[in-house]
Amino acid sequence: MGGVNAAARLSGISKSFGAFKANEEVSVTIERGSIHALVGENGAGKSTLSNILYGLLRPDSGSIEVDGRRVSFASPRQAIEAGIGMVHQHFMLIPTLTVAENIVLGSEQGGLFRPLPMRRIEKEIVELSRRHGMEVDPRAPLSTLSVGGQQRVEIIKLLYRKARILILDEPTAVLSPPETERLFETLRSLVAEGRSVLLITHKLDEVLAVSDTVSVMKRGRLAGTMPVASATKEKLAQMMVGRDVLLRTENPPQQPGREVLSIDRLDYVMPGGRRKLQGIGLTVRAGEVYGVAGVEGNGQTELLSLLWGTWDRRGNATGSIRLEGRELLGLHPAGIAALGVSMIPEDRLRSAVIPEFSIGENLLFGRHEEKAFHRGFGFDRERLTRETARLESEYDIRHGGAANQPLSSLSGGNQQKLVFAREMERPGLRLLVLAQPTRGVDIGAIEQIHRRIIEARRNGAAVLLISSQLEELIALATRIGCLFEGAIRHEFGEEEVRAGRIGGSGFEQEIGLHIT
């Protein structure tokens, strides 16, 4: 290995949390002037490894070299001094300060008698941002920036501190496709000047599009490193998951059954008077997946809240939502769930789990009244434990300890799997409503979720699938309706969906859809 070109070299890094090995003997070399992608499923140990390089965590064993010199960071401050910078999954910016103030925060000493030379600083920020295609107004309050804009501030902050090795942890998770393009151009321009980037992502298309080298992590270990030129999506997916991954899910046709969900002339006006849904009508039969396509903000949130019973009662909802003839509009969430309706909301982690409750409690939440779990006057603990273990293994929910630890100890991806397990296993499932079910989920889990959706349909459930990804809808839906400004504008029938005759008509531009 050519030592001179290594910007950073991690050798034999191990790190455990309790008995759980988050990193085991991981060795990765980041070459100078290159983008090194680090991929792996949720919980594979990517953030742990990058936090070690950034000095946030101390490794249990192993060594780190930066620019050929052995280092041992006791804190991020020391890593920053060595030229390392990190943009975290959650930004660390202060909304009430300006862009420039956020950028200098912590990197310069002002003080009562020595105010910061803000004019000079602003000029420097503008120069840095222009050079790398990251337009920002240094005087704008941070709170006025889009998420993409805030991310640019984080990156400029690192450059301002003279970082030569930039770590970005899942930077594209929060970006739209055009913003992602822009970020990648910036990254290419940074490495062209001799900096190095460690790019953590689980989106394989991105790895192939932008990086030079890719390392794959699997369950805390390094599964391999290779030049991107010799990598394929299938190969990376196989290394991440440890088996062949079907990038397209089998979805055999099936004769739909009775009408399960029937929405008729559904209108919703928000408390302030804004009309969010106008005259929605659609039906979903047993064994059918009805896809709702469209750009977010066209009524998806409101439609879901009406279906789920969580809508703001100060607003006005009219029309009807019937489940096998029974009116749901006006019922509360528990009443709707009791009729065999399962919901997987987009914001699963905020609205579908209780972080302080244990993994087991979250898994069986809402099922405590089932006879099977009772014995005498109490719960059948053994039965509960067995059911929890079954769901954990069937849905591949991974955690370091026992099911009685708090849910918050699970990684985000595993929390999502838990919500899926609970909702898909609801006894008497008749209608499954899913919103953006694979957003932020890694590739092995996407395959699993898609298989589960098809399985639910095959078992006779009706499925309403809301997704902004046309590709996902085409893979799973029987019919697709396009939601635009609160109404279903076009409906594509089964033949058109199967033949993929949806894109290319100019129609998707009209409603702002893009195929990813």
Ligand code: ADP
């Ligand atoms: P990734 O970034 O690849 O999704 P992480 O490095 O965040 O994975 O986590 C790897 C594993 O280590 C996860 O299973 C997570 O639950 C566990 N883990 C991470 N940080 C801690 C911690 N501070 N305490 C206990 N377990 C942790």
Ligand code: MG
């Ligand atoms: Mg992570």
